[in-house]
Amino acid sequence: MKRSVSFELFRYAAILLALAVTLIPILWMVSMAFKPVGEWSATGADLTWWPQNPTLSNFRFIFGQSDSSLIVALDRTAMKPILSSLLSASFGTLIAMTAGTAAAYGLSRFGSGQNLPLALTQLRLFPPMAVMIPVMIMWAFLKLTDTWWGLALVYGIVTLPFAFWLMKTFFDDMPREIEEAGLVEGCSRWRVFTRITLPMMRAPLASAALFVFILNWSDYLIALLLTTREWVTVPVYMASLSSSMTGQLYGAKAALGLIAAVPPVIMGIAIQRHLVRGLTFGALKQ
Amino acid sequence: MSVATVSQTAMAGQDTTARAGRDESARLGFRLTLPAQILVLFIAVFPLLMQLYISLTDWSPLSGRNWWMAWESWNSFYNYYDLMQDNRFWGALWRTFVVMIVCVPVEFLLGLGLATLFADDFRGKRVFYSILLMPMMVVPAVAGYMFFMLFQSGGPVNDVLSTLLGTRVAIAWLSDPTLALVAVMIADIWQWTPLMFLILLAGLVGVPQDQVRAATLLGAGPWQRFVTIVIPKMKTIIIIALAIRVIENFKIFDTLYIMTGGGPGVATETISVYIYKLTTQDLIWGYVAAIALAILLVLSVVTIWAMKRMAAAREVQA
Numbered sequence: 001m002k003r004s005v006s007f008e009l010f011r012y013a014a015i016l017l018a019l020a021v022t023l024i025p026i027l028w029m030v031s032m033a034f035k036p037v038g039e040w041s042a043t044g045a046d047l048t049w050w051p052q053n054p055t056l057s058n059f060r061f062i063f064g065q066s067d068s069s070l071i072v073a074l075d076r077t078a079m080k081p082i083l084s085s086l087l088s089a090s091f092g093t094l095i096a097m098t099a100g101t102a103a104a105y106g107l108s109r110f111g112s113g114q115n116l117p118l119a120l121t122q123l124r125l126f127p128p129m130a131v132m133i134p135v136m137i138m139w140a141f142l143k144l145t146d147t148w149w150g151l152a153l154v155y156g157i158v159t160l161p162f163a164f165w166l167m168k169t170f171f172d173d174m175p176r177e178i179e180e181a182g183l184v185e186g187c188s189r190w191r192v193f194t195r196i197t198l199p200m201m202r203a204p205l206a207s208a209a210l211f212v213f214i215l216n217w218s219d220y221l222i223a224l225l226l227t228t229r230e231w232v233t234v235p236v237y238m239a240s241l242s243s244s245m246t247g248q249l250y251g252a253k254a255a256l257g258l259i260a261a262v263p264p265v266i267m268g269i270a271i272q273r274h275l276v277r278g279l280t281f282g283a284l285k286q
Numbered sequence: 287m288s289v290a291t292v293s294q295t296a297m298a299g300q301d302t303t304a305r306a307g308r309d310e311s312a313r314l315g316f317r318l319t320l321p322a323q324i325l326v327l328f329i330a331v332f333p334l335l336m337q338l339y340i341s342l343t344d345w346s347p348l349s350g351r352n353w354w355m356a357w358e359s360w361n362s363f364y365n366y367y368d369l370m371q372d373n374r375f376w377g378a379l380w381r382t383f384v385v386m387i388v389c390v391p392v393e394f395l396l397g398l399g400l401a402t403l404f405a406d407d408f409r410g411k412r413v414f415y416s417i418l419l420m421p422m423m424v425v426p427a428v429a430g431y432m433f434f435m436l437f438q439s440g441g442p443v444n445d446v447l448s449t450l451l452g453t454r455v456a457i458a459w460l461s462d463p464t465l466a467l468v469a470v471m472i473a474d475i476w477q478w479t480p481l482m483f484l485i486l487l488a489g490l491v492g493v494p495q496d497q498v499r500a501a502t503l504l505g506a507g508p509w510q511r512f513v514t515i516v517i518p519k520m521k522t523i524i525i526i527a528l529a530i531r532v533i534e535n536f537k538i539f540d541t542l543y544i545m546t547g548g549g550p551g552v553a554t555e556t557i558s559v560y561i562y563k564l565t566t567q568d569l570i571w572g573y574v575a576a577i578a579l580a581i582l583l584v585l586s587v588v589t590i591w592a593m594k595r596m597a598a599a600r601e602v603q604a
Contacts, residue, residue: 011403015414018400025476026430028442032435041438044369047445061427095325105324114331116331119326119592127587129558130578134333157329160322182381185597189314196529220427220540221558225565235427239544250435257428268423269416279481280526281596284488 029261032254034183040250058255062241078256081229081237083211085260086221087148088233089216092155096212099156100163101205105193108171109179116164121281124161132225138227148231151223155216163212165281166274171197207274214264234260334582341365341575343490348569356572365576375577376550378560381467385556386535389474393525393531394473397482401490402512404483422480433473434460437545463553466546470554473541480535482527489523490516522599529592536585557581 028049032040035051057065064077106112135154136145144150175214180202182192198205223233232240238256241249268275276284308391336353342363343354370374404415421429436443448457459465493516501511517524539558542548548555550564555563564574 008408011408014399014403019414019417021476022421022480024442025429025436026420026424028436029428041440047440047442049442058543078428084541099321102318106315106318110311110318112312112315113319113323115328116319116322118590119330120322121588121593121596122586123330125533125592126582126585127558129537129539129561129565130417130581130585131329131333131337133565133575133578134336135329136334136565137340137347137571138333140347154329158323164322189310191312193318214423218425218427220425220544221562224560235425235540238431239427253431254435257425257431260422261428264425265420265423268419272416272419275419276484279530280485280599284485284523284526284599 026261029254029257032084032251033258035249035251041248045077058251061249061252062256078234078237078259081232081234082232082259084148084151084227085217085233085235088151088155088231089213089219091149091152092216093209093213095152095204096159096163097155097167097209098215100160100208100212101167101198104164104167104171105197108168117168120161120164123158123272124281128158128221132222136225145226146228146230151226151231151233154222155227157218158219158222159212159215161281162215162278163208166211166278167201167204167207169277170201174201204274208278210267210271211274211278214267217260217264303590337575337579340572341579343572344570345572347571359572363570363574366580368573369550369576369580374552374555375560378555381554382538382556382558383584384540385467385471385474386532388423389471389478389529389535390531392475392484393479394486394514394528396479397484397486397527400479400483401487404487405490417482419480421477422484424477426477426540427544429473429477430541433476433541434545434602437469444549453551460546461550466550466554470538470542470545473545474538477541478531482531485523485527485530486520489520489527492523493519512564524597525595526592526599529588529595533585533592 031050034054034056035048036053036055037057039048039052062078064079082194103113103116107114107116118198138144139150139154142150144153174197179192179196182196183189187195218235220235220239223236224239227233234256238253238260241253241256271278302559340353340356342360342365343356344359344361345353346367349359351358400418404411424432427484435441438444439456439458444455444457444460447457454479457465459469497515497519498511501515506514537558538556542554543559543562546554548559561574561577564570564577
């Protein structure tokens with residue numbers, strides 16, 4: 001269908017406006033991350049959209065180099081929080097993907113675990129805030145509070161529904177003929193699953209794992225409740241960055257925010273095709 | 287189904303082979319689903335029972351008793367009675383609904399508008415699409431910090447307003463009770479309109495084009511086609527998109543808490559923020575457990591309804 005010129009003009013104008021609204025908050029943070037201290041909180045006519053004297057000092061500062069213009073030095077660097085985020089998000093993803101893929105295959109092929117779809121959907125829909133009291137009590141009892149492995153275990157359970165549903169729709173879509181051929185050849189069902197099905201599903205598995213990793217990496221609330229000092233994650237650490245001497249450490253926080261924001265955005269764009277499926281629990285495919 | 291096929295192919299004919307296959311399937315199916323079942327028990331069933339128990343007591347982590355000894359401060363249903371009288375709770379619930387009632391429709395309309403613009407091909411579509419999806423991938427806490435910076439009184443939002451209005455604008459967005467709520471809503475709309483856009487576009491592309499063309503031939507205008515064909519065809523998808531955002535918006539915490547911490551006063555205190563403060567500052571966990579259970583009960587009803595909708599959508603697609 002040919003569209004009129006005026007429609008095309010309207011379309012580009014509307015999209016450009018949307019792009020501007022989308023990008024300005026992100027660009028402001030990027031710009032702030034490269035601003036020296038003097039430009040952090042300038043107002044009015046002195047407010048600069050681009051750093052006048054771009055610098056990497058904010059990044060150096062959060063990794064421990066003291067900044068003469070800030071007087072303060074950090075009592076701990078961003079290194080450990082980044083490590084904590086990486087470890088807890090990765091192992092959380094591992095737990096969710098292992099349990100989720102196995103359960104999805106069990107349900108998809110053998111009809112086992114009929115209660116799981118409802119149970120897991122409820123798990124996903126509940127506000128984490130409303131189930132954290134028992135978790136905090138249990139974690140304190142098991143000595144899991146303020147550890148990356150304790151956090152990873154919660155992440156694994158919280159994102160299990162996403163791993164399960166994504167993999168279930170992938171298994172449901174997969175043609176059965178190849179598996180059946182394997183069975184005729186005399187393979188056991190376990191062997192068919194590990195030697196035929198899983199290798200064929202490498203790409204969907206990778207997409208699902210990235211999806212789950214983004215969710216784990218993005219968490220703030222759970223880490224805020226379950227970590228206190230040793231193993232705080234990047235968002236918790238970022239929120240705690242301010243000092244009584246200088247107030248908000250705008251640039252340093254922006255630098256850290258940038259570090260936190262980049263991986264999920266890149267991963268998200270990489271798995272764009274599967275986002276709809278993941279977010280709607282397979283109710284919709286693209 | 288596959289068991290039957292296999293036994294036929296093998297031409298076993300006897301029950302024994304088929305039964306052996308079925309036993310093997312059942313056993314493997316059980317083992318494969320076991321880890322997930324254990325995790326669900328561990329995080330859902332057991333904690334909920336524990337929560338119910340604690341909600342009937344005055345237990346607090348400061349009480350010096352282990353949680354299973356909470357019965358020593360048993361208070362029957364007094365926590366639930368308290369909840370009914372708790373103005374701060376109802377205020378937080380009300381604010382949560384206000385945010386939802388503003389944000390979800392705005393996100394829906396903007397998302398739908400953008401989706402219609404992206405329904406057919408044009409130059410740059412893929413790049414624009416990727417960029418427009420970016421906000422939903424930004425870590426919510428970081429998005430909260432972005433908007434915290436934008437809404438500072440000397441920040442870019444006031445700067446843009448000053449330029450547009452020609453006078454010096456220095457609104458203290460985050461310390462004004464009403465404006466703080468507005469700022470929080472703007473951040474939510476910025477971050478989650480892309481989700482609506484993504485889902486609605488997927489639905490829009492799935493509308494059968496022959497029907498749209500037929501309507502065009504019959505003389506229906508674009509608006510008429512949209513209302514009489516496209517919208518009805520997308521009904522299920524629209525409901526799913528709205529259900530997801532309603533449920534997620536109800537949990538609103540990360541962006542909001544980083545921007546305002548629930549303040550000034552309690553002006554932006556939503557239900558999650560209220561529970562968080564009770565948990566970490568007041569430490570009255572028996573009462574928190576009661577609030578949490580009350581919310582879970584109400585949400586379960588919504589969940590089951592949403593589940594049925596999603597199951598129906600899957601049936602239609604299959």
